[in-house]
Amino acid sequence: MARRSKRGMSEDDKALWDRVAATATPMDRSGAPKITEDAPAKKPAPIRPQPSTTAERLPAFRVGEKSSFSKGAVNHAPSLSARLAHAPVRMDHGTHKRMTRGKLKPEGRIDLHGMTLAEAHPALISFIFHSHEMERRLVLVITGKGKDRDSGGPIPIRRGILKHQIPNWLTSPPLGAMILDIREAHQRHGGGGAYYVYLKRRR
Template sequence: MSRRKRGLTSEEAELWGRVAASARPIRPAHAPAPDAGSRPKPKPVHSKPLPSDFHIGQMARPMTAAHDLVPALEERLAAQPVRIDRRTHQQLTRGKLRPEARIDLHGMTLAEAHPELIRFVMTAHATGKRLVLIITGKGKRSDDQGPIPQRVGVLRHQVPQWLTQPPLGAVVLQIMPAHLKHGGGGAFYVYLRRAR
């Protein structure tokens, strides 16, 4: 059902006329035109022709496949301060010292490896051992199909972090990548503090 528009009565029209006459416009209906001579003329844009061998983005650095903002594990371990004496450090880097105990975390999940690592390191410290070897493996490289990059070797990256956190951080003096004859990039030397 549609409504019909009703017109204004004579009283309403008279009242509207008085209201409209007393109102002031917000903007004047006819603004004075600016003087044509006072407005600056826009300067013509002269673009230089581009060389024929120019390509947009040719000077940009090439995009790399990996955008890893965290330094590599080797860089982080190399950047840590050396807390052991120089001679022991040199012997460790050359693979001259034999670890007194070792644990192999190959094939374990993070949930399985963490308690085993704590038990092993705390037991080695309690029995007076100074140098232990922790084998994590290098990790398997799988196809990374997602937009978020995945680290290769989850245990390899997690173990050094666990060794610096409580309760292990209190007994660990130095963490170093193992020499090739003891596992290379898939293992770590852990030098323990003296048991008190």
């Protein structure tokens, strides 16, 4: 049996402890590992400022100098009239051509001009339902072209808000299922202030 030292460790335990201690790195009083000459400390790499992307995009200029950027074409959204005119034709092409030329006489009409949105919506629904029940095919919805209104607020009010809202109502439930086509009326029937509404046949 190995003889124990005065502190209670045997000679074998002390030899093992000495071998383990020889592999450890001494620490200074601050708690950080002590740096020896064999392992010099590595200096952190300097941080290089990134070039400004704004400066790369913008050329140098002087105060008061006119811009040298070329003004490209601005792609505005098509007008409501243009969107309706280029919408796919869902009805007979011959009838569609006669209708857009004003050669078809509307079988009924409703004048919403001057109404508020809250007044016009139920009136339009009632008119379209009644016309469909009477098996009318072409009806005229008069909206007016609208007036320029400046409320003084930060958001401008669109001219002819009723004119722009009517196509949305006509293509949404409950009216969309009864309507085959919508087009801006011919000048003889109101032009940009009215719509031709071509109804589907009753089943």
